[in-house]
Amino acid sequence: YLLFTNRVRPNLDIATRQNEKTEQSDEDMLASLQKVKEIGKLIENHIYTENYRRIPALFSDHWISKMDRDPDIATPEMQEVWDRCLGAGALGGKLIGLGGGGYFLMYSERSLEPIGAIPIRVAYTGAEIVHMSERQMEVFT
Numbered sequence: 755y756l757l758f759t760n761r762v763r764p765n766l767d768i769a770t771r772q773n774e775k776t777e778q779s780d781e782d783m784l785a786s787l788q789k790v791k792e793i794g795k796l797i798e799n800h801i802y803t804e805n806y807r808r809i810p811a812l813f814s815d816h817w818i819s820k821m822d823r824d825p826d827i828a829t830p831e832m833q834e835v836w837d838r839c840l841g842a843g844a845l846g847g848k849l850i851g852l853g854g855g856g857y858f859l860m861y862s863e864r865s866l867e868p869i870g871a872i873p874i875r876v877a878y879t880g881a882e883i884v885h886m887s888e889r890q891m892e893v894f895t
Contacts, residue, residue: 755862755871757839758887759832761855768824786823790816801876810846810861817848832858842869 775783793816800808817836821828827849828836835858839847843864850857860866867873 755839755844755860755866755873756850756857757835757860757866757869757871758857759835759849759855761829761832768826771824783823786819789819793819806861810844812846813848813859813861814846820849838869839866839871842866842871 772783776787793812797809797812797816800806800812832849832855836847839858839860839862842862844860844862844866847858847860850859860871862871865873
């Protein structure tokens with residue numbers, strides 16, 4: 755499921771700080787980025803082997819790693835969206851966005867549609883636009 759965080763404008767300060775730390779070979783930043791890369795490879799493997807039940811914990815590990823990199827990534831409003839998803843039955847999830855906004859990608863075996871989440875499916879064809887809200891169209895056009 756995808757659930758909009760109600761924030762569309764990326765916080766470029768977050769990306770700038772992370773980029774600066776990466777360019778300075780900051781050990782914590784590099785370790786965090788490596789961990790996220792490894793998590794991504796594990797998620798990809800579980801998708802291709804259709805072992806979906808292992809993915810929620812990896813999504814959550816990814817989200818926690820992202821928050822550890824920069825405390826501004828998780829606003830109180832975004833944490834509220836996260837908590838609402840878990841309360842509705844999501845088993846785990848991760849933020850998709852540049853920083854300070856975007857969507858949560860959540861894994862749930864129960865419907866998250868009652869809280870406004872959009873059901874999605876696994877597609878093996880590459881990136882696709884699965885939904886664009888009217889608000890996003892106003893911002894990005």
